[in-house]
Structures are given as structure tokens and as C-alpha cells.
Amino acid sequence: xxxxxxxxxxxxxxxxxxxxxxxxxxxxxxxxxxxxxxxxxxxxxxxxxxxxxxxxxxxxxxxxxxxxxxxxxxxxxxxxxxxxxxxxxxxxxxxxxxxxxxxxxxxxxxxxxxxxxxxxxxxxxxxxxxxxxxxxxxxxxxxxxxxxxxxxxxxxxxxxxxxxxxxxxxxxxxxxxxxxxxxxxxxxxxxxxxxxxxxxxxxxxxxxxxxxxxxxxxxxxxxxxxxxxxxxxxxxxxxxxxxxxxxxxxxxxxxxxxxxxxxxxxxxxxxxxxxxxxxxxxxxxxxxxxxxxxxxxxxx
Amino acid sequence: xxxxxxxxxxxxxxxxxxxxxxxxxxxxxxxxxxxxxxxxxxxxxxxxxxxxxxxxxxxxxxxxxxxxxxxxxxxxxxxxxxxxxxxxxxxxxxxxxxxxxxxxxxxxxxxxxxxxxxxxxxxxxxxxxxxxxxxxxxxxxxxxxxxxxxxxxxxxxxxxxxxxxxxxxxxxxxxxxxxxxxxxxxxxxxxxxxxxxxxxxxxxxxxxxxxxxxxxxxxxxxxxxxxxxxxxxxxxxxxxxxxxxxxxxxxxxxxxxxxxxxxxxxxxxxxxxxxxxxxxxxx
Numbered sequence: 180x181x182x183x184x185x186x187x188x189x190x191x192x193x194x195x196x197x198x199x200x201x202x203x204x205x206x207x208x209x210x211x212x213x214x215x216x217x218x219x220x221x222x223x224x225x226x227x228x229x230x231x232x233x234x235x236x237x238x239x240x241x242x243x244x245x246x247x248x249x250x251x252x253x254x255x256x257x258x259x260x261x262x263x264x265x266x267x268x269x270x271x272x273x274x275x276x277x278x279x280x281x282x283x284x285x286x287x288x289x290x291x292x293x294x295x296x297x298x299x300x301x302x303x304x305x306x307x308x309x310x311x312x313x314x315x316x317x318x319x320x321x322x323x324x325x326x327x328x329x330x331x332x333x334x335x336x337x338x339x340x341x342x343x344x345x346x347x348x349x350x351x352x353x354x355x356x357x358x359x360x361x362x363x364x365x366x367x368x369x370x371x372x373x374x375x376x377x378x379x380x381x382x383x384x385x386x387x388x389x390x391x392x393x394x395x396x397x398x399x400x401x402x403x404x405x406x407x408x409x410x411x412x413x414x415x416x417x418x419x420x421x422x423x424x425x426x427x428x429x430x431x432x433x434x435x436x437x438x439x440x441x442x443x444x445x446x447x448x449x450x451x452x453x454x455x456x457x458x459x460x461x462x463x464x465x466x467x468x469x470x471x472x473x474x475x476x477x478x479x
Numbered sequence: 480x481x482x483x484x485x486x487x488x489x490x491x492x493x494x495x496x497x498x499x500x501x502x503x504x505x506x507x508x509x510x511x512x513x514x515x516x517x518x519x520x521x522x523x524x525x526x527x528x529x530x531x532x533x534x535x536x537x538x539x540x541x542x543x544x545x546x547x548x549x550x551x552x553x554x555x556x557x558x559x560x561x562x563x564x565x566x567x568x569x570x571x572x573x574x575x576x577x578x579x580x581x582x583x584x585x586x587x588x589x590x591x592x593x594x595x596x597x598x599x600x601x602x603x604x605x606x607x608x609x610x611x612x613x614x615x616x617x618x619x620x621x622x623x624x625x626x627x628x629x630x631x632x633x634x635x636x637x638x639x640x641x642x643x644x645x646x647x648x649x650x651x652x653x654x655x656x657x658x659x660x661x662x663x664x665x666x667x668x669x670x671x672x673x674x675x676x677x678x679x680x681x682x683x684x685x686x687x688x689x690x691x692x693x694x695x696x697x698x699x700x701x702x703x704x705x706x707x708x709x710x711x712x713x714x715x716x717x718x719x720x721x722x723x724x725x726x727x728x729x730x731x732x733x734x735x736x737x738x739x740x741x742x743x744x745x746x747x748x749x750x751x752x753x754x755x756x757x758x759x760x761x762x
Contacts, residue, residue: 292755
């Protein structure tokens with residue numbers, strides 16, 4: 180390409196400015212602003228006082244923070260060891276036509292991902308309520324009409340319905356991602372492998388899985404970033420209750436900011452959430468880099 | 480597509496059994512709640528109270544009539560449409576033009592600006608709702624249409640630029656060089672060559688953005704203390720508090736609110752899938 184002329188620079192500016200301007204104003208500025216606020220005691224009105232790391236110290240000594248972090252950890256875990264492997268397995272089965280009616284299954288697996296979080300929360304709020312659908316079905320099966328499922332009210336298991344809903348709703352996205360990537364596998368290579376007498380297990384292990392390592396990594400990054408930040412479903416489904424047993428950090432942030440008007444404190448929680456996802460993503464990238472290197476060395 | 484069939488490779492029996500088992504489980508787990516939700520929405524309240532699981536005996540449309548009126552859906556739908564259509568148009572225009580500049584006009588700024596925009600993929604509405612709410616109040620944008628549309632555009636622009644850039648990059652440089660030799664500037668190349676060629680990616684970005692706007696909830700909930708700018712999702716979430724024990728009514732509202740998504744799914748399934756899948760596809 181030639182050197183930059185004045186009219187080229189003008190076109191460049193004209194074409195990129197609208198996107199950059201709106202992005203900068205709504206995304207970049209607030210993130211920086213949030214960081215500044217997190218060191219203040221601002222309550223939404225008046226002048227914010229600079230209070231150093233006090234918000235962070237208070238947060239780390241609050242048991243609700245740690246319980247939210249624990250639940251966030253479970254959400255990340257379910258995404259990484261539930262949604263992604265399940266999504267890959269389903270995509271593999273459909274792509275290799277190991278079952279009939281693959282078009283039907285494809286539609287069924289993908290559909291929940293399109294529903295709105297509000298709808299999903301309302302539906303599963305009733306399904307998993309103490310006297311909801313699951314309780315009623317079990318009650319009818321064991322012949323006790325007054326049966327009520329208490330497992331979702333106890334401290335350790337209150338987050339369980341949310342985890343189930345997450346797998347149900349979002350596995351379809353990873354399924355679609357893997358399906359699209361599997362379709363790039365060269366048919367010639369597969370045919371050669373089949374002619375050499377490879378069975379399905381060999382093909383999966385030696386041919387297809389190694390090629391999908393980068394897709395696993397990008398999926399994992401999306402999963403971590405998404406699962407730390409989203410909380411809409413939980414907000415409507417349980418609002419963190421009973422007590423704070425099903426709370427996650429996103430909800431903890433909303434409660435402190437909009438119920439208790441602790442804007443500074445809420446911003447500090449946002450900052451912790453961003454740092455957490457950056458930290459997890461760096462770890463994931465390091466692990467993936469190792470895997471890729473080992474695979475490349477093995478291939479030589 | 481591949482010319483071989485699965486039968487050409489030996490598939491261990493265990494593989495097939497596991498495949499069918501997982502798929503059967505997934506199908507039941509997906510279809511049963513949705514079917515249950517749908518038939519419950521046609522059930523009179525007395526029947527729901529006496530037996531939550533059973534099929535309706537006396538089918539009724541009453542839940543729908545009530546839900547439509549009490550939920551004020553006609554006005555919620557108008558708001559949702561205004562937000563989603565406007566956002567989609569702006570996102571398409573801004574993202575294709577930025578992607579064209581980033582990929583086809585040489586500039587030393589591109590690496591910085593492009594990665595800055597792509598980093599937005601990791602920022603979600605819920606994670607920056609506090610500063611957005613403060614800024615909205617400060618600028619007097621709460622309870623205005625603009626106060627919703629501007630953030631919607633910003634939160635969808637990263638992914639749109641990412642998709643558009645991948646597409647525009649695939650347009651051969653020769654095409655653009657040839658037009659330049661003929662004396663066309665970049666703006667004319669953009670309008671006369673790139674935009675018409677980008678039709679497929681424009682459809683994908685548009686459908687994907689529209690869907691993302693339609694299901695969004697947190698921002699409108701926070702920015703609309705006033706009922707006049709509420710969307711379908713917010714209206715739906717508020718119904719829960721009003722009528723938490725009348726599932727038939729609530730589920731009728733859920734079905735009403737989901738019909739546009741069903742239409743979108745039936746008409747544009749391939750585009751929706753493309754949008755979701757390109758997120759993690761390596762070019």
C-alpha cells in the first residue's frame with residue numbers, strides 16, 4: 180500500500196470516529212471513572228471523599244463477599260467443566276452423524292441460548308420453587324402431595340438451580356461454536372484415517388481434538404468473562420436468597436450500590452470483578468500456550 | 480461437506496449409546512419445560528392450583544387477554560422495537576465503516592484503536608452499570624430513549640467491528656487497488672464497493688444485534704424509573720412481583736414476549752448461529 184495522504188487520513192478519521200467516540204464515552208470513560216470512585220465513600224449525592232483502600236478492606240472482611248466469590252467460582256467451574264465439554268461432545272456427535280435426526284437435535288440444543296434471561300429466570304423460578312414443578316413431580320411419584328424440595332433452601336446447595344439453568348441455557352452456544360469449527364476439518368484427512376482402519380475413538384483423539392485446542396481456549400475465555408459478570412437470571416430467580424446463599428458478586432455489587440447507595444463500595448466490587456476475570460484469562464492463556472507447545476512438539 | 484458417512488468408520492457401541500443418552504436427556508430437559516410452560520398458559524387458575532403438572536382440561540385464552548392488558552404489552556412492544564431497530568441500524572453503519580478503515584486504509588493508529596475496541600468484548604452492561612447510571616443521571620439521560628440507545632450501540636459495537644473486520648479483510652486488496660487506480664477515494668470505494676459486497680455480514684450483524692437488544696434487561700431496568708420507556712423484558716420482570724402465584728397469567732405473558740424471538744429464530748436461524756459461532760472461530 181502507498182503512503183498515507185491527507186485525504187486518506189481524512190477518510191480514516193471520518194469512518195472510524197463515530198464508532199470510537201460512542202465506544203470511548205460509554206465503555207472506556209466509565210471503567211476509568213469506576214476505578215476512581217472505588218477509592219471514595221460517595222453515596223450518590225454530595226462530594227466524594229477519598230478514603231484510600233477502605234472499601235477494599237471492608238469488602239474482604241465481609242462474609243457475603245466471600246460467599247458470593249464462592250458461588251462465582253462454582254459458576255466459572257460449571258462453565259469450564261460442564262458447558263464447554265458438553266457442547267463439544269454434542270457438536271462432535273452431530274457433526275459425525277453418530278445419531279439420526281441431527282437437524283432436530285441441533286435446533287433443540289441451540290434454542291435455549293436465544294431465550295431472554297428474564298424468561299428463563301421466570302420459568303425456572305417456578306420449576307425449582309419449594310412447591311414448584313420439580314417438587315410436585317417428585318411428590319406425585321412418591322405419593323406425598325405435601326412434598327417440598329428443601330435442598331434449594333440450604334446454604335450449600337441454594338446455588339444449584341442456577342448452575343443447572345446455566346448449563347441448560349448456554350451449552351448451546353459452545354455447541355454452535357464447536358460445530359462451526361468441526362466443519363473445517365478436512366474431509367480428505369478423515370477419509371484417509373478411515374481407510375487406514377482408524378475407529379471413531381482414534382479419529383477423535385488423534386485428529387479432531389488437537390485441532391480444537393484453540394477453540395477450547397477462546398471458549399474458556401468467553402466463559403470466564405461472561406460467568407463472572409452476568410447475574411440477571413439469578414437476580415430475578417432468587418435475588419441471592421434465601422439469605423445470601425445464592426448470591427454472586429454481580430448481585431452483591433447491585434445490592435450495595437442501588438439498595439444501600441454505596442456507590443464507592445459498589446465500584447470497588449466492579450473493579451475486583453474486572454481484575455478477577457483478567458487474572459483468570461491470563462492463567463487460561465498460559466495453560467493453553469503450554470498445551471499448544473506440547474502438541475506441536477509431539478507433531479514434529 | 481464431507482462425502483463419507485459415519486458408518487465408514489467403526490463406531491464403538493459405547494459411543495453411540497452415550498451419544499443417544501446425552502441427546503435424549505438434553506431434548507427432554509429442553510422440550511418438557513417449554514411445553515409445560517406453553518400448555519400451562521392456557522390453563523384456568525383453579526386447575527393450576529389443583530394440579531400443576533397436568534394438561535389443561537378446560538383450555539382458556541383468558542390468561543392471554545389479561546396478560547396483554549395488565550402487562551401493557553402493546554406499549555412495551557413499541558419501546559422494544561424502537562430501541563432494537565435504531566440500535567441495529569446505527570451499529571451496522573458504524574461497525575462496517577470502522578472495520579473498512581481498520582482493514583483497508585493504511586494507518587499507524589490501527590493497532591491501538593482496533594485492539595481498544597476489541598477489548599470491549601470483555602465488558603458487559605452489568606459490569607459497568609454503576610458508572611453508566613451515574614453518567615445517565617448527570618447528563619439527564621435517564622428515562623429518555625437516547626439514554627438507552629447510546630449504551631446499546633456502545634455495547635454491541637465491539638463484536639460488530641470484530642465480525643465486520645474479519646469479513647472486509649477477506650475482500651481482495653486488488654479490488655481496492657484497482658478502484659484507486661481508476662481515481663476513486665476511500666469514501667467512494669467504501670460506498671460503491673465495500674458496502675454492497677458486505678451484505679451477508681450486514682445481515683448477520685443486524686440479526687445478532689437485534690437479538691441482543693431484544694433480550695437485554697439490566698440497562699433498561701436501571702435507566703427507567705418511568706414506565707414510559709420500559710421494554711418487554713422489564714415489563715415482564717415486573718409482572719412477577721404483581722402476580723407471583725398465578726403461573727398461568729405469568730406464562731401467558733412469557734409466551735407473548737417470546738413470540739418475536741420465535742419468528743426471528745424460524746426466519747434467521749442460520750444468521751443467528753453464524754453470529755454466535757463466529758465469536759470463537761479462528762479465521
